[in-house]
Amino acid sequence: MDPVLMSRLLTTMTLLFHIIFATLGVGVPLFISIAEFIGIRKKDPHYLMMARRWARGFVITVAIGVVTGTAIGLQLSLLWPNFMQVAGNVISLPLFMEVFAFFFEAIFLGIYLYTWDRFKNQMIHWAFSLPVVIGGGMSAVFITTVNAFMNTPEGFTTGQDGFVTINPIQAMLNPATPTKVFHVLASSYVTVAAILATIAAFSLLKKKSSEYHKKALKLTMMATFIFAILTAIAGDMSAKFLAKEQPEKLAAAEWHFQTEEGADLILFGWLNEQDMPVGAIRLPGLLSFLAHGDFSSEVTGLEEIPEDERPPLWIHYMFDLMVSIGMALVLIPLLYLILMKTKKWNEHHKWMLRLIVLGGPLAMLSIEFGWIYAEEGRQPWILRGFMRVEEAATTSPYVDLMFIFFFLLYATLATVGIIVLRKLFRNNPVEVELEKKYPSIEKGDS
Amino acid sequence: MTYEIIGITVLWLFLYGYVIVASIDFGAGFFSYYAKKTKKDHIINQLISRYLSPVWEVTNVFFVFFFVGIVGFFPDTAFYYGTALLVPGSIAIILLAIRGSFYAFESYGSKQSNVYMFLYGATGLLIPASLSTALTLSEGGFITETNGEITMNYLKLFTSPYSWSVVFLAIVSVLYISATFLTFYASRANDTEALKLVRKYALFWGTPTIIAALTTFIALGQHNQRHYDRMLDLWWVFGLSMGFFMISLGLIYIGKYYGLAFISVMLQFFFAFFGYGASHLPYILDPYITIYENATHQSTGIALIIVFIAGLFLLVPSLILLMKLFLFNADYVKGKK
Ligand code: HDD
Numbered sequence: 001m002d003p004v005l006m007s008r009l010l011t012t013m014t015l016l017f018h019i020i021f022a023t024l025g026v027g028v029p030l031f032i033s034i035a036e037f038i039g040i041r042k043k044d045p046h047y048l049m050m051a052r053r054w055a056r057g058f059v060i061t062v063a064i065g066v067v068t069g070t071a072i073g074l075q076l077s078l079l080w081p082n083f084m085q086v087a088g089n090v091i092s093l094p095l096f097m098e099v100f101a102f103f104f105e106a107i108f109l110g111i112y113l114y115t116w117d118r119f120k121n122q123m124i125h126w127a128f129s130l131p132v133v134i135g136g137g138m139s140a141v142f143i144t145t146v147n148a149f150m151n152t153p154e155g156f157t158t159g160q161d162g163f164v165t166i167n168p169i170q171a172m173l174n175p176a177t178p179t180k181v182f183h184v185l186a187s188s189y190v191t192v193a194a195i196l197a198t199i200a201a202f203s204l205l206k207k208k209s210s211e212y213h214k215k216a217l218k219l220t221m222m223a224t225f226i227f228a229i230l231t232a233i234a235g236d237m238s239a240k241f242l243a244k245e246q247p248e249k250l251a252a253a254e255w256h257f258q259t260e261e262g263a264d265l266i267l268f269g270w271l272n273e274q275d276m277p278v279g280a281i282r283l284p285g286l287l288s289f290l291a292h293g294d295f296s297s298e299v300t301g302l303e304e305i306p307e308d309e310r311p312p313l314w315i316h317y318m319f320d321l322m323v324s325i326g327m328a329l330v331l332i333p334l335l336y337l338i339l340m341k342t343k344k345w346n347e348h349h350k351w352m353l354r355l356i357v358l359g360g361p362l363a364m365l366s367i368e369f370g371w372i373y374a375e376e377g378r379q380p381w382i383l384r385g386f387m388r389v390e391e392a393a394t395t396s397p398y399v400d401l402m403f404i405f406f407f408l409l410y411a412t413l414a415t416v417g418i419i420v421l422r423k424l425f426r427n428n429p430v431e432v433e434l435e436k437k438y439p440s441i442e443k444g445d446s
Numbered sequence: 447m448t449y450e451i452i453g454i455t456v457l458w459l460f461l462y463g464y465v466i467v468a469s470i471d472f473g474a475g476f477f478s479y480y481a482k483k484t485k486k487d488h489i490i491n492q493l494i495s496r497y498l499s500p501v502w503e504v505t506n507v508f509f510v511f512f513f514v515g516i517v518g519f520f521p522d523t524a525f526y527y528g529t530a531l532l533v534p535g536s537i538a539i540i541l542l543a544i545r546g547s548f549y550a551f552e553s554y555g556s557k558q559s560n561v562y563m564f565l566y567g568a569t570g571l572l573i574p575a576s577l578s579t580a581l582t583l584s585e586g587g588f589i590t591e592t593n594g595e596i597t598m599n600y601l602k603l604f605t606s607p608y609s610w611s612v613v614f615l616a617i618v619s620v621l622y623i624s625a626t627f628l629t630f631y632a633s634r635a636n637d638t639e640a641l642k643l644v645r646k647y648a649l650f651w652g653t654p655t656i657i658a659a660l661t662t663f664i665a666l667g668q669h670n671q672r673h674y675d676r677m678l679d680l681w682w683v684f685g686l687s688m689g690f691f692m693i694s695l696g697l698i699y700i701g702k703y704y705g706l707a708f709i710s711v712m713l714q715f716f717f718a719f720f721g722y723g724a725s726h727l728p729y730i731l732d733p734y735i736t737i738y739e740n741a742t743h744q745s746t747g748i749a750l751i752i753v754f755i756a757g758l759f760l761l762v763p764s765l766i767l768l769m770k771l772f773l774f775n776a777d778y779v780k781g782k783k
């Protein structure tokens with residue numbers, strides 16, 4: 001099969017798989033750190049146990065994150081040799097910085113995981129979580145600058161045979177970087193908060209009441225609320241960035257064909273033969289507002305983009321799904337907080353918990369939709385304005401075979417990973433572990 | 447020194463670091479499998495997992511550092527090696543992925559299954575064999591460019607005596623490095639039973655290492671005369687390497703100063719590795735890529751070096767802390783913590 005198509009599919013598969021674990025790798029350390037800090041401060045074994053149990057699960061997901069990350073790192077050269085030959089001159093700097101962030105994270109993760117009871121002063125152990133949080137966050141920052149560069153390349157001049165001058169710092173700080181970095185970080189944190197909340201709510205649903213899970217739920221719900229708002233703000237800033245610097249991506253996502261003032265926002269629906277949106281919800285003027293913060297401003301339409309440089313129109317659904325989930329992630333914790341603050345109501349109602357259980361998987365889906373939207377919206381470019389995807393791919397005829405191998409690999413990793421995680425927590429219920437570790441806790445209080 | 451030379455030196459240094467730390471890990475995989483087969487696993491597996499558990503991710507980053515760095519400093523490597531190595535590269539990734547993830551799954555998840563032990567042992571040998579092939583290719587003659595098309599001659603690779611001697615050398619070196627490290631670690635842990643066993647492994651794998659090194663050297667003479675001659679010019683470096691080999695084997699034989707013995711092994715490989723690397727220059731891929739003609743732009747190269755120096759300030763103290771807590775902390779090593 002066509003090596004270009006297969007390279008695209010293999011890259012897509014690897015990235016979509018890696019991003020699950022990368023998101024966890026960015027977010028989970030933050031929550032481990034917060035839980036341990038509260039536990040030490042309040043002398044509350046429940047929070048300490050939270051940190052321990054989250055960390056134990058994290059070891060499994062990190063392992064998958066590391067090996068799939070290593071896979072992408074090498075695949076970039078194996079599948080996109082022409083791209084790396086050219087862009088490697090520029091993006092090697094952030095990639096190199098990312099490696100140092102990994103190094104830092106890996107070293108302290110090893111230390112953190114194996115020194116739980118080694119220091120008299122618990123704060124020393126807690127302090128080791130900070131480099132892990134920072135390392136994970138920084139690796140996301142650096143890799144996101146690479147992706148931003150692919151969307152709005154800057155920081156070089158070209159001549160007859162390739163680059164004439166290069167300013168790698170300017171390339172990292174390209175116009176897409178600020179909003180992208182902000183949105184990627186916020187969305188990683190909200191996703192992990194929502195997933196941890198899913199686990200707590202699920203346990204509460206199964207075991208009625210447990211102090212441990214109630215505390216975990218409260219902590220993660222408040223975090224979901226805060227980070228969901230930040231994610232939405234960052235998303236809004238990203239849309240404004242697109243309107244200014246990459247209008248074709250926004251226009252394709254919004255099915256906005258003609259440049260006009262006071263443009264409507266189109267939600268869902270489908271396109272008829274004349275490319276007219278049908279069955280959609282129209283919110284008057286809202287697209288102008290999303291794009292420029294002004295209901296009557298002008299938004300560039302697809303008509304201004306040469307036909308062979310237009311992204312596919314189906315990304316509309318990716319965008320809408322992402323935004324809908326984004327709204328849900330604000331509303332679910334809001335409802336929970338209202339129920340909690342109102343004395344008469346019960347925030348642990350069955351239906352409330354069921355809603356929360358949905359939140360985590362939805363958030364992770366939103367990450368996937370967001371990336372598909374962002375990457376597919378850059379098509380046909382791999383380096384917007386400079387290099388097309390088909391010019392970048394390998395010419396090797398064996399990519400289809402490799403696709404099958406990697407598919408089997410990821411399927412195995414996912415299956416075994418899930419089995420191991422289930423065993424890990426099934427065979428070691430929190431009540432038993434709490435009693436063993438902290439016998440002073442009252443029975444039934446766990 | 448030019449930025450090209452600094453770049454290749456840094457990369458080579460990290461590749462050397464990877465060779466040492468990864469060899470310990472790969473060899474340990476083989477030894478635990480072998481110990482299980484000979485019903486001696488209860489003696490050494492505890493020892494192995496105490497050292498490896500906290501550091502396996504760090505080992506992996508050494509590798510990532512190298513391949514990100516080489517594409518950064520010499521982007522043309524991505525084009526030549528990337529195009530030629532799609533299949534073997536992908537297979538190496540899959541092996542690494544299986545090994546890394548299963549390692550974590552097993553040490554935290556459940557008890558060790560037979561399938562896992564087999565994979566752990568087998569990948570310990572297969573990965574160094576497949577990665578070392580990249581060095582074979584760099585000697586030239588296997589990857590060719592005709593009208594911008596890169597092709598890889600597999601038949602030639604699989605029938606070349608040089609190629610096989612490198613694979614053999616890689617495997618026995620891994621086992622020797624690993625065994626000498628485990629000997630040192632067991633002696634620190636005062637674990638006499640384990641010490642007896644791993645010391646035997648170390649003594650056993652010493653001689654094949656030197657035989658393999660000599661064979662490879664001769665085979666290289668057949669394959670790349672230029673490189674061979676340059677190596678002869680640097681004969682004293684390889685002499686030093688040989689000397690440290692004798693010291694390490696001697697110390698292990700008399701059963702004293704195991705720490706010093708392991709340091710000698712590190713120096714043995716340091717000299718061999720740098721002698722090989724220095725005589726390989728200026729080629730990264732003979733004859734297509736040289737460090738001078740195919741380096742990245744100066745501004746990027748200098749930025750990379752600055753980041754590297756800044757990164758060292760972060761890394762070196764962290765690595766020292768890691769070693770203090772797990773390698774040189776007697777109580778931890780003895781399993782008391
Ligand atoms: C939990 C995940 C999540 C949620 C709830 C949202 N997003 Fe998002 N979005 C992402 C996760 C994400 C992402 C995975 O982080 C992306 C993919 C690439 C990127 O830069 O961030 C992204 C990209 C992305 C882009 C493209 C940026 C670019 O290509 O430069 C825009 C315009 C938005 N988002 C807008 C929004 C808006 C208006 C949201 C409303 C609440 C929203 N997102 C919620």
Ligand code: HEM
Nearest residue numbers: 008011012015016019143144146147371372375376382389
């Ligand atoms: C150096 C960095 C990167 C390179 C070279 C790269 C390259 C590519 C390429 C060539 C595609 C195929 C596009 C297509 O033809 O459909 C792709 C798709 C994709 N990339 Fe990127 N990308 C990079 C960074 C990222 C990052 C940081 C992410 C985040 C995880 C990401 C996520 C994705 C996703 C999810 C897709 C699939 C989109 C689809 O459905 O086509 N990429 N990438």
Ligand code: HEM
Nearest residue numbers: 021022025026062065066069070072073102136140506507
């Ligand atoms: C083209 C895209 C990407 C490449 C080439 C890449 C590369 C890598 C590599 C090589 C590793 C393993 C490092 C090690 O050995 O420790 C890794 C892991 C990781 N990656 Fe990615 N990555 C990409 C996309 C992303 C994105 C978009 C994020 C964050 C949003 C991310 C965050 C992480 C994190 C946090 C880890 C550490 C492992 C973990 O904690 O799960 N990566 N990545």
